[in-house]
Amino acid sequence: MRQAGKYSGFMMSGGISGRTGPHSLPLARIKKIMKKSGEDVKMISGEAPIVFSKACELFIEELTRRSWATTMQGKRRTLHKDDVASAVVATDIFDFLVSLVSETASHSEDVTEPEEMEKLGSS
């Protein structure tokens, strides 16, 4: 399989015109999510979403790599949510995602938000 290099795709055909290239993530969407991250996020420089577009690629790549490792361990060919959850649990820097992957895993209880904090310890 052709493995894309670290920086592939971002300087294709004349370079980034600044907004979205063929492989970039949408900057406006990134900015929206950034603003939503806190009540007090006021202004965002134009470059910050651009850094994030690349950072998210790296993030997705890393998360996928780690998840796929779990899939392969199970001798499967389909990457499941549980594989993603395993990757999150196994990786220190993905600690902030632990509640997210265990939230989506538990539909059976009607959980109110404050209780989720305590559930963290069990995953």
Place this chain on the structure above:
Amino acid sequence: MDRVSVLDRFRSNRNEKSTTALEPEQTNNNPDTVNNNPEAASPRVPPCMVREQDQYMPIANVIRIMRRILPPHAKISDDAKETVQECVSEYISFITGEANERCQREQRKTVTAEDVLWAMGKLGFDNYVEPLSVFLSKYRESEGSERNSLFVKREREYAVPPAVVPGQYGPAAYALAHHPGMYEAAAMSGYYRDGGAAGSTGGAAGSSSSSQGQSGVVGGEFDPFAQFK
């Protein structure tokens, strides 16, 4: 550990908000599948059957990036795709939260690319910092090559030593040192400045040379203002 307290604050921050980007109900596309307790499917607020897509990266983009990593025969389940989508949004929020806090501490209004890079380093994503720094410097180079050459010009005028690196961005400084053409420009772009370019976007003269009066036209090899004449 520092990161633990950050995580606690991050989580409590998200719990306080009335609408978080990633509420459990919204990910629940099939309330009447076997997994679910039927009673839970009829809550006080009817669960959104459709996920609000504008709080996530487009799923097609996410899948495309995932496929770069996976072997050609690999399949990805739908719930895995959605989970990765959610993780990306959470990642953005997480980093932005930290970057924003730093801005507030330093009484700056604008979250800059440098803040984002700093936050990533602090939160454990330091192996991203170098490739992102290179990416950013190349972006700046492609976007503002004329502006950058103007700053190089000014740099020579005022004889300010290019970026006395405060040492905050170890990997970044290392990366930029390999691009001598960009070195002064990056410095002048405020790349190394910690808050010096208060709120200005990349490309602004954030360096110690505060004088803006001079037009910058000095008889030299080239005239950066030639286009404006």
